[in-house]
Amino acid sequence: MSKRPNILFINTDQQSWNAVSAYGNPYIHTPNIDRLHRNGTSFMRSYCSDPVCAATRSSWATGLYTSETGVPFNGGYMHEEIQDIGQILNANGYKAFHCGKWHVPGRNIRESFHTLYYGKRDIGAGGGEYYDSASTHAVVDFLTTYDGSAPFYLQIGYLNPHDVCEYLHNHEEKRVPNPLQQGIITEDELPPLPENFHYDESETVLQQVCRRADDALIHSAILNGIRDWDELHWRYLIWNYYRFIEKVDAEIGILLNVLEQMPFCNDTIIIFSSDHGEACGSHQMFQKFTLYEESIRVPFIVACLGDGVPVQKDRFDRDHFISGVDLVPTVCDYAGIGALEALGIGGTSIRPLAEGDDIPWREYAYVESNYWGRAIVTNRYKYITEYKPADPEDFRPPGPDAARLGRAQLFNLQEDLWETQNLASQPGYEDVIDSCRANLLAQEAKLNRRQITHPNPRNVISSWGARLHTQWEGLSAS
Amino acid sequence: MKVSEGLHWSFDYNYGAQNPHFTEQLVKTFLGFYAEPKADRISAGTTEHIYDIFPNYWRGYARGEDRQDNLILGQAIIKRQGADNGRWNYTIQYTNGTSGEELQLRFHTADDLYRSLSGKWYIQAQNDCQDSYSRFDCEGQQVADKIRLTVNHAEITVGLIGEDIPFTCNWALFDVIPALSGTIHESGEVVEMAILEDLEKLRPSNRIGFLESIEMGETQLDGYYLYGEGLLPSYWWLDTHGNVAICANFFQTFVLREIVGGSA
Incomplete structure (x- = not known):
């Protein structure tokens, strides 16, 4: 690699590590994320820093854990003195672009990045149905007109499958009939109930107060709205969740197809991940905010559609623990930006792992x-x-x-x-x-x-x- | 269903929308249209169906200081014209005040039950967000079994389509579902179709079936569902004249406000 590559960070919202067809899930069809896997390395032990949008995204932006960023939950507020990845890249010879969801309270996205698209009304937590297609249009327009004057970093924040949150809100105040009774779907189309549908009643007090109690601190209205769900309702939730992922997979497909036609495709490294997962019935839980695997474990792929940036292809890495805090040092490594400690950045670059090098790594x-x-x-x-x-x-x-x-x-x-x-x-x-x-x-x-x-x-x-x-x-x- | 008692579950989105109230506003548009006897739906000439778009999850996505009294976030106009060559010419205009996206879709279909896509189609998107994105233009066509799109000279294939399955754009379903409704309703059959969502995203496997009939005010509505890979379920409610009166997809509910053209 003779010059600094372009860096494309594609992220989805609320996609669990195993909600990818290339990883053996037979109930979902994600041909475009599968294509990223074939062109790169999937890190199968990748964990978010904190399983809720704003918190984990503050780690993506800074390389710091959420107890450091000021955003330890959705209502947090980023500490002003911390540099973000947009500021760092723009100061070091890259042009840093953003498109789609940001959701880092306290940090004005338009001051840190060149924004391609952030909604007519600024994008908040959700709304993939409104925003994701427009984000794709904005990125395609960018990719097909980019002049190549400087290497770019472009992060694309898709909202789906976060819309599954609204699917759940929809059950707060009304009864939605069982779709099997409606005759519009058959039981054999539904994914099975997860093996861990039942849950450990000796969970932490924090989990019980936040997620289990009738007056739970987080989404008690949903909790009480779905208390009488039967098995089929839960399985239908999973079915819907997978459709949201297929929707965003199609958006990613358009991006990859366009990128492949561009002369700089060979020199573009692609990182794909999700901010956190979705419980989707595991432990009789919904959404995120828990420390179980479905909530904290996410896909993480490093890929290149050409051969210009070295990366091991069609490979699973099941050994190394990846964290959301590793994104910034990885991007900086590809961008040739060093002295990260002086910049206050934590985490570790996974570039050597993507290239197949065996290096000392964290044990947890x-x-x-x-x-x-x-x-x-x-x-x-x-x-x-x-x-x-x-x-x-x-x-x-x-x-x-x-x-x-x-x-x-x-x-x-x-x-x-x-x-x-x-x-x-x-x-x-x-x-x-x-x-x-x-x-x-x-x-x-x-x-x-x-x-x-x-x-x-x-x-x-x-x-x-x-x-x-x-x-x-x-x-x-x- | 008495409209004062709430809406059908498939388009009841009062969550977070109490002020302004989703039901009140949806019913206002609905009853406004059905206040007078209605015409048959499509003439041989040009017919436009104009829909108000209501946000299914209002909180966070349709707010704004200038919209406190009005929940409607945009509109969709479906314009179709029968052509001498036996085709239908469609123009769709879609505006969404939350995303800022203004779409104009142009396509042609055969004059068959499925409004099968034919020839080239065109997507033009404009957006007045405050960021650098402002415009997206795309041209598409089916080449053998491939669905091809061209954007700024980049040619991409978005999928393959089989010969044995009807294939159209999702916006043509405003005509396809009424055309198929008799067959589907009476026989209980399910129709399989491939759909090119917004002329860009191929959803190769979908089915349309009958849901149930309801009364809303004085109007009888027959409900149909659309299910498929890569799509969230959507529900289509037809009046006795064959107009799609209400269509609820995941985030948006379209309510018929006006028909321009049509025949008595």
């Missing part, structure tokens, strides 16, 4: 959720835990603090991929938990956890913290 993935939730994923085990809320006036994201850790779950992912058997309270796993906890604390000791200063996220932390505090007090009393 670290994931945050809902401000107090944490997970460590190792080669064999998944450790999920939580911090108990602290002083209500403390707005520094929690950790590392072993004394404040609350409940834990432990799963053996090699024998129990679907996380159905919580081993945390079983004898014989004390050392495993100690080891995972040590990894957690060591990871957090490396983070620059800054005080949340914006009043809006502070209000969320206070109100959620008070609710959790009450819950913990109740548990102590009983």
Whole structure:
């Protein structure tokens, strides 16, 4: 590779790691994402930094974990002093373009990037049906008229399959009949119920307060609207979810087809991922906001449709833990931008892995959720835990603090991929938990956890913290 | 169905839309059209069906200081004209105030039940967003079994189409479903079709079937569904004159506001 490549970052919203037909899912047809896989390396152990849109996207933008960015949940606000990838690239000889969803509160997309399209009304969390096709038009127009004067970085944020959130909202206040009773679909067309449909009732207090309680902090209206769903309703949700992914796959197909016709195709590296996954019935859960695999594990492909940028093709990497914080250093590596620590960027470039080099790599993935939730994923085990809320006036994201850790779950992912058997309270796993906890604390000791200063996220932390505090007090009393 | 009691589940999107109220506004357009006896749907000349577009999930996607009293986010005009050569010429104008996209689609079809796409077709998109994207032009045609598009001299194939399945544009379904409705309704059969969504995205496998009949105010509506790979279900409600009165896809509900042309 004699010159700096163009970099295309295509991202979908809410696509789980296994919702790709090339990965063996027979209930979905994604020929264009499959094509990316054939032209690149799929990292099968890729985890988002935090399973909710704004939080994980703040990591994509900065290479930092969400306890560092100021956006530990959707209502967060990016710390002003942190540089984002658009600013870094534009200052280093690239032209950085953006199209589609951004959703990083506190950072004006139009000040950090050259924007191709961000909606007539600025794109928010969802609305793929309105925006995704226009995003494709904007990118195709760009690709077919690009003058090649400087290498470009273009990130395309598609909204789908996030629209599945609206599918769920649709059930809050009305009864939608079972489609089988309507005669418009047959049972054999529906994907099966997931093997982990039932859930562990000893989940963290945070999970119960946020997602399980009748007055859950997150989407209680949906939760109560679907409480009486039967098996077929859940399976129909999965069926719909896959259709949303097929919709966005077709948009990606148009982009790839056009790119392939362009003279710079050979010199363009493509990174594909999703911001987080979708529970889709696993653990009787919907949407994201949990630390189970369906919610935090995402596709991550590095590809090139030509041969101008070295990348191992048609290959699965099942060994290396990838995190959302790795995007920025990877892009910078391809762009020839060094001295990342001086720029305050975390994460690690996965370019050597995409090229097939065997290099020392992290031994676990670290994931945050809902401000107090944490997970460590190792080669064999998944450790999920939580911090108990602290002083209500403390707005520094929690950790590392072993004394404040609350409940834990432990799963053996090699024998129990679907996380159905919580081993945390079983004898014989004390050392495993100690080891995972040590990894957690060591990871957090490396983070620059800054005080949340914006009043809006502070209000969320206070109100959620008070609710959790009450819950913990109740548990102590009983 | 008394309109005051709520809408059919397939187009009831009151979630987050209480102010302005989705039902009230949809019914206003609907009853406004059916206040007087209606004509047969299409004349031999030019006929336009004009639809208001209601956002199915209002919160977040159709807000704006200037739209507080009006939920309608855009309109779609389906204009078709019978030609001497036995074809139909279609022009679709679609505007969406949320995405900013203004689409004009032009295509020709055979004069058959399925309005089979023929010849070249054209997509012109304009967008007045505040970013650099402003215009997209595309030309397409079927070459043997390939669906080909040309954008700024880039030629791409978006898919392959079999000879044994009817093939049309989704916007022609405003005529196809009424044309097939008698057969589908009476026989209970399901019709398989390939669809080129917005003349760009090939959905090779879809089916159209009968859902149920309802009354909305004084008007009887017969419902049909469209299901397929790569598509979210959509529901099409026909009045007794064969007009698609309401069409609800995932994010948008089209409600017939006016017919220009047509015959009594």
